[in-house]
Amino acid sequence: MTNSFRSPLWWAGIGLAVLISFAAGYVAEWFGESVLGFARSPVSAIMMAIILGMLVANIFKLPIGLNPGLKFCTSTILRIGIMLLGIRLSLLGAGRFTLVALPFVVAAIGIGLTVVGFLGRSMNLSRQLSGLIAVGTSICGATAIVATAPLIKANESEVSYSIACITVFGLAAMFFYPILGYYLFADEPALAGLFLGTSIHETAQVAGAGLMYEAQYNAPVALDIATVTKLVRNLCMIAVIPLVGILYGSNRGTEDAPTGRWWTLIPWFIIGFAVMSALRTVGDYGDKAFGVLDQDQWADLVRFVRDAAEACLLLAMAAVGLTSMFSGIRQIGARPFILGLFAALLIGGVSLVLISLFAKPLISAVGL
Numbered sequence: 001m002t003n004s005f006r007s008p009l010w011w012a013g014i015g016l017a018v019l020i021s022f023a024a025g026y027v028a029e030w031f032g033e034s035v036l037g038f039a040r041s042p043v044s045a046i047m048m049a050i051i052l053g054m055l056v057a058n059i060f061k062l063p064i065g066l067n068p069g070l071k072f073c074t075s076t077i078l079r080i081g082i083m084l085l086g087i088r089l090s091l092l093g094a095g096r097f098t099l100v101a102l103p104f105v106v107a108a109i110g111i112g113l114t115v116v117g118f119l120g121r122s123m124n125l126s127r128q129l130s131g132l133i134a135v136g137t138s139i140c141g142a143t144a145i146v147a148t149a150p151l152i153k154a155n156e157s158e159v160s161y162s163i164a165c166i167t168v169f170g171l172a173a174m175f176f177y178p179i180l181g182y183y184l185f186a187d188e189p190a191l192a193g194l195f196l197g198t199s200i201h202e203t204a205q206v207a208g209a210g211l212m213y214e215a216q217y218n219a220p221v222a223l224d225i226a227t228v229t230k231l232v233r234n235l236c237m238i239a240v241i242p243l244v245g246i247l248y249g250s251n252r253g254t255e256d257a258p259t260g261r262w263w264t265l266i267p268w269f270i271i272g273f274a275v276m277s278a279l280r281t282v283g284d285y286g287d288k289a290f291g292v293l294d295q296d297q298w299a300d301l302v303r304f305v306r307d308a309a310e311a312c313l314l315l316a317m318a319a320v321g322l323t324s325m326f327s328g329i330r331q332i333g334a335r336p337f338i339l340g341l342f343a344a345l346l347i348g349g350v351s352l353v354l355i356s357l358f359a360k361p362l363i364s365a366v367g368l
Contacts, residue, residue: 013069013319020056020318021311024049044215046208046317047175053321062322073319078204079269081312085227086276087305088220090284094228094277096366100190101229103362104198104354109236111350112138116343117247123335128154131248132162133336135241137343140234141166141202147237151245165340170201171324173344178213181222184352189219191359196222197229198351201344206230208317211310231270276305 028048056062086094113134120130131152136145142163149159177200181192196209207230210223280302283289289298 007065007068009063009065010069010072012063013066014073015069016056016062016066017053017070017073017315017319017322020053020322021045021049021314024052024314024318027052044212045314046211046215049314049318050171050174050208050321050324053318054324055321057322057324067323070319070323073316074204074323077312077319078207078316079272081309081316082203082207082227082231083269083272083276084305084309084312085223086273087280087302087309089224089228089277090281091274091277092281093224094274097225097228098232099366100359100362101194101197101225101232104194104351104359105229105232105236107354108198108347108350109138109233109240112343112347113240113244113247115346116339119342120339123339125335125339126158127248128152129158129161129336130339131244132158133165133339133343134248135244136162136166137169137201137340137347138233139237139240140230141170141205143203143234144237144241148241148244151241152248161336162340165336165343166201167324168337169340169344170205171320173200173348174205174209174212177348178209178216181213182217184356186217188360189213189217189222190225190363191355192219193222193225194229194355194359195351197226197233198355199348200230203230203234204316204320207313208320211313211317227273231273234270 025045025048028045031048089097116134116137117127117130120133121127128149132145132148132154135148136142138144145159145162145166148154154162177196178192181195185191185195192213193210196213197206200206200209206226207223210226213222213226214220283293283298283302288294289301293301
């Protein structure tokens with residue numbers, strides 16, 4: 001990391017993402033008001049940041065040295081933003097969202113792992129590639145793929161293909177699912193957020209979709225429950241990755257799979273999210289937050305942290321666009337592409353059916 005800080009290209013990558021994120025706000029406002037004719041632009045800066053980033057990345061040949069800085073934005077800056085989002089919810093609210101999300105997450109993961117793996121083997125794809133697509137779609141995208149690959153002895157091409165599938169269909173879902181969620185659950189943004197959190201692959205993609213929904217339809221609860229639902233899915237790695245090793249492992253190679261302590265699978269930003277929620281809970285209690293700030297000052301601080309979180313996520317989404325290459329679609333190949341498409345539609349469809357049937361009574365039961 002020290003060497004990265006000293007690299008001008010590392011800083012240039014971050015600077016380019018910052019430039020795109022700033023430009024996105026102005027372009028979104030101009031496009032919605034001047035081109036579409038609305039008094040207030042319905043186009044979100046998040047969506048525009050991703051689109052602008054993708055256009056720049058695919059029209060111009062960017063120096064490869066920019067990638068570490070962009071990766072820093074899509075990993076560390078993204079996770080800081082998600083951590084800071086915890087300030088929006090008290091521990092009680094986060095806990096209630098978790099109780100609602102957990103059964104839908106478990107059902108989607110179980111169906112995804114079994115059905116996608118079976119179809120992959122039916123298509124004569126390797127157990128490893130089928131397993132990586134299944135776990136990436138069901139849990140948390142590239143993070144789950146990278147964590148699972150050594151356990152099932154997947155090779156580099158299998159890892160690359162599965163990540164490409166997750167990226168392509170996750171990006172498509174990020175743009176389309178907020179619209180679908182609003183169409184199906186227009187008066188129930190909590191259900192729309194639950195759908196986004198259970199059906200979209202990557203943490204960054206869920207955050208982007210939740211922000212788009214919040215901006216387009218003025219429904220912050222959708223972003224809140226989408227974020228909590230995705231964090232629940234991320235935590236499921238602890239139990240699911242060893243299970244994937246049993247379901248999709250083989251005797252390929254002679255080296256032993258690496259071992260590690262279970263708590264290393266808990267992402268730090270999930271802990272940070274809980275800490276921020278705890279601070280919000282304590283700060284809201286009493287006449288003075290922490291015995292120091294009056295409630296108006298505390299509200300201003302909460303608003304500042306919330307705005308900082310959204311700024312981090314906007315920057316991360318610009319970097320997501322700048323690292324999304326259309327050429328990756330051609331490299332996937334037909335059969336992995338078909339399996340990835342089926343997996344994305346399966347998880348999305350299962351989530352929609354289960355949420356439509358069972359979410360309302362559960363939400364009422366926990367008092368949301």
